[in-house]
Amino acid sequence: MDLETVSPEEFGASLRGLGLNILVRDVPAEAAFLAHVFGMVPHRVSDDFAIMAYHGHLMQLHADHTYGAHPLLGLVPESPPRGAGATLHLFDSDPDLAAARAEEAGGHVLQAPANKPHGLRETCILCANGYAWAASRPLTDDERKAI
Numbered sequence: 001m002d003l004e005t006v007s008p009e010e011f012g013a014s015l016r017g018l019g020l021n022i023l024v025r026d027v028p029a030e031a032a033f034l035a036h037v038f039g040m041v042p043h044r045v046s047d048d049f050a051i052m053a054y055h056g057h058l059m060q061l062h063a064d065h066t067y068g069a070h071p072l073l074g075l076v077p078e079s080p081p082r083g084a085g086a087t088l089h090l091f092d093s094d095p096d097l098a099a100a101r102a103e104e105a106g107g108h109v110l111q112a113p114a115n116k117p118h119g120l121r122e123t124c125i126l127c128a129n130g131y132a133w134a135a136s137r138p139l140t141d142d143e144r145k146a147i
Helices: 008-014 027-038 071-075 095-105 141-146
Strands: 021-024 041-043 049-054 057-063 087-090 108-115 120-126 132-138
Touching: 021 027, 027 041, 027 049, 027 057, 027 095, 027 132, 095 108, 095 120, 095 132
Parallel strands: 021 057, 087 132
Antiparallel strands: 041 049, 049 057, 108 120, 120 132
């Protein structure tokens, strides 16, 4: 499937398993942030929608106005954080590189990169829409021993 030319109907019918859809104020800005900070690949970016690819996984960004008749939109807070209590993990991202890129892309490093006892080096970054994105990678043997 060509993600640049697939019709909405064909794309929707192709989705399987677990899906992730993020409501945002500005789709092109959020797509640019995710591409810059985490290396996601944006497809079909418009003011309404984008498909984001990350290590073989797809997620969708939808603009608030595309949910005009959906009851969920009434539950979205006017100001961030929108995703309070949820963390979106990107397990194949370099946390140090993501943290270094976050501020310049309009994000905020909520938790600096650190080696965690659960076997990951991890950082937590808030995007301008208030979602918490955790970039992580497995610890090396030396990092694991140092904990």
